[in-house]
Amino acid sequence: MSANPAPARRDPGYLGLTAPVATLPAAWYFDPAQYQRELTQIWYRNWIYACRSSELADTRSFRTLEVGDQSILLVRAEDGELRAFHNTCRHRGAALCRGAAGRFPPVGIVCPYHAWRYNLRGELVQASSSQVGDGFEVRDYGLYRLPALEWNGFIFTALTADPPPFAASLDLPPERLDNWELAKLVVGHRMSKIIACNWKVFWENYNECLHCPGVHPRLSQLVPIFGRALLEQRDDPRWRDHAADDDPQYVGGLRRGALSWTMDGRPVGVPFPKLSLEERAAGHTYLTALPSMFLAAHMDYVRLVRLLPLGPERTAMSIEFLFLPETLSDPRCDLSRAVEFTDLVMSEDAAICEVNQRGLHALPHAAGVLMPEEYVVRQFQDWVRAQLSRA
Ligand code: FES
Ligand SMILES: [Fe+2]
CATH class of the missing domain: 3.90.380.10 (Naphthalene 1,2-dioxygenase Alpha Subunit; Chain A, domain 1)
Structure with missing residues (x-):
């Protein structure tokens, strides 16, 4: 005889499993x-909660978020818009921000390796070489953009260009x-x-x-x-x-x-x-x-x-x-x-x-x-x- 018998009756609406x-x-x-x-x-394919909007309230404030081996940079741009990027420089791939949080100077985001400079829209403003090779265009080297959204004061971001609709993630x-x-x-x-x-x-x-x-x-x-x-x-x-x-x-x-x-x-x-x-x-x-x-x-x-x-x-x-x-x-x-x-x-x-x-x-x-x-x-x-x- 089993010490845990199956129930003699399961009422309609019962939610539990009926078999192992x-x-x-x-x-x-x-x-x-x-x-x-x-x-x-x-x-890397779903919305990830980052932080409260209040933590990125000031323009030029930023936070980084580590998800697996990926690092995301979230920034409140001068126009008030929240933007997210891979925390990676387009030159040779250095991590742009080493800290978890801070505020960029008015000059924007400067890579710690060879000082490429980006604005808070993620556009490359200036490469640091005294000259550039033929055909090099700064507009081709903007930061890798990621989606970000704010819902009721909660900031979410995603490591894919096409995450599922946010409401469907709840x-x-x-x-x-x-x-x-x-x-x-x-x-x-x-x-x-x-x-x-x-x-x-x-x-x-x-x-x-x-x-x-x-x-x-x-x-x-x-x-x-x-x-x-x-x-x-x-x-x-x-x-x-x-x-x-x-x-x-x-x-x-x-x-x-x-x-x-x-x-x-x-x-x-x-x-x-x-x-x-x-x-x-x-x-x-x-x-x-x-x-x-x-x-x-x-x-x-x-x-x-x-x-x-x-x-x-x-x-x-x-x-x-x-x-x-x-x-x-x-x-x-x-x-x-x-x-x-x-x-x-x-x-x-x-x-x-x-x-x-x-x-x-x-x-x-x-x-x-x-x-x-x-x-x-x-x-x-x-x-x-x-x-x-x-x-
Ligand atoms: S890796 Fe960023 S400027 Fe060189
Ligand atoms: Fe518990």
């Missing part, structure tokens, strides 16, 4: 050739977060971590709560349905047995009495004024833009998590906490209860991702198997496969 499904091959999480394929097919319609008025929000705190795992391990962990009861005891108290190892109501095959019960352990959302994702469930800041009752009651609204970011919107703050691949088994995670300006200017608002809670949960996730990564190397482990609750992991893995098979 193989995971991606284990070697895809550490093989350098596979890592390079994923950089080329996924990281897992919710972009207007779904309108009530948070994201463009207004200000970064009140930042944190970052390097995780010794493949980037996909992070996303797979993000996409299931089977690990929540064991890995996140505090979070499982705050969000009782997570304590049942479920993401939402219809992950339970017999969800209809409790369909009329508004207990958060069945319907999701925060435990009774809690309002936000903080150590004690109390908000840390001024609530977003336009949220509907449903948006408040949900406790969290997630928006994901694979492969580089997700944001979690709560009633008083928004948390943005950005991922960047550093190697087959290393991933950089950075987190921005966004608040209304009123919250940041109010000395009574103590952000630390939100920051501490995120630090706790994300540290638990980072540690368990590293545990997952280490075990994947076992010689006989060709692949794992997904359980019913891991249906969103399956969606992620299908997405990875589809990206890799694109022409």
Whole structure:
């Protein structure tokens, strides 16, 4: 007799998997050739979150962003337009900017190697030789241009001339977060971590709560349905047995009495004024833009998590906490209860991702198997496969 029988009944609308499904091959999480394929097919072909627009507010300010072995230069030109280029000089390919951020002088961008000079539209203004060869035209040697866009104060860029439509890169319609008025929000705190795992391990962990009861005891108290190892109501095959019960352990959302994702469930800041009752009651609204970011919107703050691949088994995670300006200017608002809670949960996730990564190397482990609750992991893995098979 099985210790885990299949359910006697699956109610209509049940979301979970009904049969075991193989995971991606284990070697895809550490093989350098596979890592390079994923950089080329996924990281260099999709929109990547760079930073808040406020970090490039001043004209001539710049930031660099490293994605795999590519370096991107983002600059706010004199006309106010945001521009992105490969951070590479057209002469002999030196990196133009070595720092992560700064401000160009009025003279523009000067290559540190032989001093070719570009304006902020990326046009070569002057080569440094005292003479040029016959037929050399400065207009032929502008910087390699990349797309960049601003959405609600978030800057995205891409390492391809034809990234997918931006809205199609989000897992919710972009207007779904309108009530948070994201463009207004200000970064009140930042944190970052390097995780010794493949980037996909992070996303797979993000996409299931089977690990929540064991890995996140505090979070499982705050969000009782997570304590049942479920993401939402219809992950339970017999969800209809409790369909009329508004207990958060069945319907999701925060435990009774809690309002936000903080150590004690109390908000840390001024609530977003336009949220509907449903948006408040949900406790969290997630928006994901694979492969580089997700944001979690709560009633008083928004948390943005950005991922960047550093190697087959290393991933950089950075987190921005966004608040209304009123919250940041109010000395009574103590952000630390939100920051501490995120630090706790994300540290638990980072540690368990590293545990997952280490075990994947076992010689006989060709692949794992997904359980019913891991249906969103399956969606992620299908997405990875589809990206890799694109022409
Ligand atoms: S490589 Fe930039 S000026 Fe020579
Ligand atoms: Fe987790």
